[in-house]
Amino acid sequence: MxxxxxxxxxxxxxxxxxxxxxxxxxxxxxxxxxxxxxxxxxxxxxxxxxxxxxxxxxxxxxxxxxxxxxxxxxxxxxxxxxxxxxxLSVKKYRVKILFYVGKRKQDKKTIFINKLMQDFGAEIENVKEFKEEVLLQIRFSDLNDIQTNKIRIMSCAKRLNIYVKELTIK
Ligand SMILES: [Zn+2]
Incomplete structure (x- = not known):
């Protein structure tokens, strides 16, 4: 404009x-x-x-x-x-996060999910638990672009000492 x-x-x-x-x-x-x-x-x-x-x-x-x-x-x-x-228009995102939790599985999973709900207003779509990993599917809407949200999610995980193995945002 x-x-x-x-x-x-x-x-x-x-x-x-x-x-x-x-x-x-x-x-x-x-x-x-x-x-x-x-x-x-x-x-x-x-x-x-x-x-x-x-x-x-x-x-x-x-x-x-x-x-x-x-x-x-x-x-x-x-x-x-x-x-x-x-x-600015609000965009809808669907996110898949595969992260490593190790032995303190329940703690880390709960803390991370709560943080994503709090910071992004995320809704949980699916949680799959593997031996030492969790595959989380969430959705949320905000004004940021994909790249910015990737960085936000990664730094959120980093602060909680969570190792993200895969992250896809659509
Ligand atoms: Zn201000």
């Missing part, structure tokens, strides 16, 4: 101002839902935009306020649109 002459939609999105990504000052995340804010402006200048936004960080809830600094470039004779919005 380039050059927006419309208001930002109140949907989960990444937003740029002159191609610079809007980042939450508290948690450094970049997913917001922007809402238009009505402001009382005394004697608005001609051609000046007075659109204001309050964007709510979707990770920590902090509110970011910004205006629309779009302007008319008199030299070039065209309008410079400042704001861009990249809508």
């Amino acid at each position: 380039t050059g927006m002459d419309e208001s930002l939609l109140p949907q989960k999105s990444r937003i740029t101002i002159f191609n610079k990504l809007v980042i939450c000052r508290f948690c450094s995340n970049d997913v917001f839902i922007p809402y238009e804010v009505i402001v009382n402006v005394e004697q608005p200048g001609i051609g000046v935009h007075h659109v204001r936004y309050a964007a709510i960080c979707q990770y920590c809830g902090e509110v970011k306020h910004f205006g629309d600094p779009s302007y008319y470039d008199a030299e070039k004779g065209n309008y410079i649109w400042a704001l861009n919005q990249f809508l």
Whole structure:
């Protein structure tokens, strides 16, 4: 999306101002839902935009306020649109994880499954137990791409000292 002459939609999105990504000052995340804010402006200048936004960080809830600094470039004779919005859609994933549990099978299995349910809102589809391994099938929905979710699952396993032998995400 380039050059927006419309208001930002109140949907989960990444937003740029002159191609610079809007980042939450508290948690450094970049997913917001922007809402238009009505402001009382005394004697608005001609051609000046007075659109204001309050964007709510979707990770920590902090509110970011910004205006629309779009302007008319008199030299070039065209309008410079400042704001861009990249809508994010929630994607559904199915995940297969084969992991090694060794002797502390029940402990590790339960801890890992609980963590995945907590961090990803995952639903358990199937759990198969082998001698020292567990094959887990889960599904969840989120805004991240496959690569990001692979990294998240791997680092989640690593923190719990769980060795993942195979991981497939579709
Ligand atoms: Zn935040």
